[in-house]
Amino acid sequence: MSVLVYAEFVDGRPKKSTLEAVFYAARVAEKLKTSAVALTIGPADASDLAALGQYGVARVLHAVDARLVQFQSRAYSRLISEAALKEAADVVVLLHNANGKALSGRVAVRLEAGLVSGAISLPDITSGFHLDKPVFSGKAFAKINISSAKKVISLNPNSLKPEAGSGSAEVVPFSIDLQESDFDAKLVSRESVTNGVVPLPEAELVVSAGRGLKGPENWGIIEQLAESLGATTACSRPVADTGWRPHHEHVGQTGVAIKPNLYIAIGISGAIQHLAGVNQSKTIVVINKDAEAPFFKAADYGVIGDAFEVVPRLTEAIRRFKNS
Amino acid sequence: MNILVCISKVPDTTTKISFTGNNSTFNESGVQFIINPYDEWYALVRAVEIRESLGGEVTVLNVGRAENEQIIRKALAIGADKAIRVDADPRDALYVARQIAEQAKVGNYDMIMLGKETIDYNGSVVGGMVAEMLNLPYISLASNLQVDGKTATLVRDVEGGKEVLQISMPFVTSAQKGMAEARIPNMRGIMMSKSKPLAIVPPVEVSGLSQVESFQLPPEKGHVKLVAPDNMDELVRLLHEEAKAI
Numbered sequence: 222m223s224v225l226v227y228a229e230f231v232d233g234r235p236k237k238s239t240l241e242a243v244f245y246a247a248r249v250a251e252k253l254k255t256s257a258v259a260l261t262i263g264p265a266d267a268s269d270l271a272a273l274g275q276y277g278v279a280r281v282l283h284a285v286d287a288r289l290v291q292f293q294s295r296a297y298s299r300l301i302s303e304a305a306l307k308e309a310a311d312v313v314v315l316l317h318n319a320n321g322k323a324l325s326g327r328v329a330v331r332l333e334a335g336l337v338s339g340a341i342s343l344p345d346i347t348s349g350f351h352l353d354k355p356v357f358s359g360k361a362f363a364k365i366n367i368s369s370a371k372k373v374i375s376l377n378p379n380s381l382k383p384e385a386g387s388g389s390a391e392v393v394p395f396s397i398d399l400q401e402s403d404f405d406a407k408l409v410s411r412e413s414v415t416n417g418v419v420p421l422p423e424a425e426l427v428v429s430a431g432r433g434l435k436g437p438e439n440w441g442i443i444e445q446l447a448e449s450l451g452a453t454t455a456c457s458r459p460v461a462d463t464g465w466r467p468h469h470e471h472v473g474q475t476g477v478a479i480k481p482n483l484y485i486a487i488g489i490s491g492a493i494q495h496l497a498g499v500n501q502s503k504t505i506v507v508i509n510k511d512a513e514a515p516f517f518k519a520a521d522y523g524v525i526g527d528a529f530e531v532v533p534r535l536t537e538a539i540r541r542f543k544n545s
Numbered sequence: 546m547n548i549l550v551c552i553s554k555v556p557d558t559t560t561k562i563s564f565t566g567n568n569s570t571f572n573e574s575g576v577q578f579i580i581n582p583y584d585e586w587y588a589l590v591r592a593v594e595i596r597e598s599l600g601g602e603v604t605v606l607n608v609g610r611a612e613n614e615q616i617i618r619k620a621l622a623i624g625a626d627k628a629i630r631v632d633a634d635p636r637d638a639l640y641v642a643r644q645i646a647e648q649a650k651v652g653n654y655d656m657i658m659l660g661k662e663t664i665d666y667n668g669s670v671v672g673g674m675v676a677e678m679l680n681l682p683y684i685s686l687a688s689n690l691q692v693d694g695k696t697a698t699l700v701r702d703v704e705g706g707k708e709v710l711q712i713s714m715p716f717v718t719s720a721q722k723g724m725a726e727a728r729i730p731n732m733r734g735i736m737m738s739k740s741k742p743l744a745i746v747p748p749v750e751v752s753g754l755s756q757v758e759s760f761q762l763p764p765e766k767g768h769v770k771l772v773a774p775d776n777m778d779e780l781v782r783l784l785h786e787e788a789k790a791i
């Protein structure tokens with residue numbers, strides 16, 4: 222028995238959430254008194270692969286194939302499933318992110334495994350195999366038991382803080398007999414929409430603004446605040462719907478669900494659909510000129526005031542803090 | 546173009562969530578149910594748009610009990626041509642996916658469209674399962690879908706970027722914001738929806754591999770700590786020393 226973790230590399234490097242998944246898998250293995258092994262697909266730096274050992278895996282399987290430079294749900298899920306069989310893995314861990322969502326269902330079907338998607342806890346194995354996950358778009362949590370022998374867990378990013386130890390993983394080449402039919406999607410083009418800023422689902426710091434900003438021409442103060450913190454910008458739904466900001470910034474029940482350490486909401490009233498997607502943030506700061514805005518009830522810190530005055534002051538204060 | 550759109554029933558987005566039976570059961574009393582927004586606004590509307598421009602047929606499929614007829618009729622009012630209801634409680638994602646796959650096998654669909662995720666279970670997994678069961682390509686989280694003969698071009702959203710992908714039919718896709726604009730059914734659509742065919746079919750047997758044991762509400766937030774608008778250094782201090790957020 223073992224635990225297999227799909228350690229995703231993007232542009233040849235592990236993502237922050239990849240380290241979370243590896244660390245998580247190693248902790249699951251520890252609970253099950255077994256070991257964890259990682260699988261990486263596509264181009265990856267050998268030293269980065271070995272460094273996964275710091276997060277608790279002794280071995281990293283590495284699948285390289287000229288066709289694997291682009292994500293392919295069929296080829297990737299076959300590799301993960303067959304690695305799980307080869308390693309006699311009873312538990313497979315992936316990330317609940319864009320690629321993970323395309324893979325987890327496929328892998329679960331291939332392995333005839335029960336699946337919990339978007340888990341935020343380690344399994345409780347005192348009786349059964351229980352995992353917590355957010356449901357009702359963050360308005361509640363469910364405890365789910367997986368009763369099958371094989372299990373697939375997709376882990377929500379930002380659910381735990383990986384701790385690097387010492388150790389270096391042995392890197393072992395891995396291949397299976399991939400068919401042309403496993404590569405079914407043809408990549409026409411790829412475009413980045415964030416210009417190097419941490420994408421929203423992975424961001425630890427988020428500065429978000431709503432209709433209270435009055436118009437797209439006023440986003441300068443939001444961007445400056447975000448820049449002073451190294452934060453990612455987000456917005457409420459009407460702001461994206463009216464085209465003031467791009468759609469990928471829309472957070473909430475029908476947008477991106479996020480879980481940062483810090484969420485600063487500016488000129489956002491705090492409608493239930495907005496809160497649903499952001500209320501898992503560790504610390505919430507609300508800046509609103511209306512003391513009755515519902516968002517204050519969900520906030521840790523509040524500033525009642527005009528965003529156009531408060532936000533530049535906050536940016537200045539953060540710059541002073543960073544320089545001190 | 547023969548399109549299958551999978552729709553699920555979820556509590557209205559304004560629902561205050563609560564549980565009964567010692568936190569074992571979602572409290573449905575007073576709850577309004579709607580079509581899952583991703584299924585309705587994006588998958589269904591895009592399917593209807595494609596049918597309007599290229600011809601063909603849009604079938605909606607729901608795994609659920611008789612009370613779901615209301616949301617199924619709404620989907621027909623928006624423009625689907627016919628509907629299938631698999632008469633069963635949607636026990637878990639694998640169960641639902643198996644039912645969808647069984648229906649898809651006999652329907653000869655060019656495209657199977659789902660929503661990005663259900664806003665109650667937030668799984669985002671049924672689509673991948675269906676694709677695997679049918680051995681079909683799967684393009685998840687698509688924000689744009691264009692059809693050209695038997696080929697489709699989709700935009701798949703990934704963290705911090707977008708991929709433009711080309712794929713041959715048949716395939717499975719899950720739809721999200723950007724793919725279409727929500728439509729409100731008009732009077733004619735509502736009238737016509739009443740006579741459109743709705744087939745009720747029995748489920749296939751599937752053994753469950755996971756069970757929800759209990760629910761929990763998030764811990765209540767303590768009282769908000771107010772900081773004076775002219776004292777942002779204090780807010781920064783609190784965020785650093787107390788919240789350890791920066």
Ligand SMILES: Cc1cc2nc3c(=O)[nH]c(=O)nc-3n(C[C@H](O)[C@H](O)[C@H](O)COP(=O)(O)OP(=O)(O)OC[C@H]3O[C@@H](n4cnc5c(N)ncnc54)[C@H](O)[C@@H]3O)c2cc1C
Binds near residue numbers: 498509
């Ligand atoms: C099915 C459905 C799904 C939805 N999904 C989402 C979702 O995913 N995400 C989402 O965000 N919304 C969603 N909504 C919309 C939601 O109900 C609210 O309408 C929306 O969140 C409000 O956006 P807002 O807070 O920016 O605007 P408003 O509600 O208009 O609030 C603006 C706020 O700015 C404050 N303000 C004004 N001027 C200033 C100033 N100078 N300084 C400081 N504060 C100021 C006001 O006091 C007010 O509180 C959904 C709605 C529905 C029906």
Ligand SMILES: Nc1ncnc2c1ncn2[C@@H]1O[C@H](COP(=O)(O)O)[C@@H](O)[C@H]1O
Binds near residue numbers: 666668
């Ligand atoms: N009971 C159901 N009947 C039909 N389709 C469903 C059902 N449940 C989920 N789906 C489809 O699967 C998608 C993803 O669901 P989930 O994986 O649960 O987030 C939804 O957006 C629907 O398109």
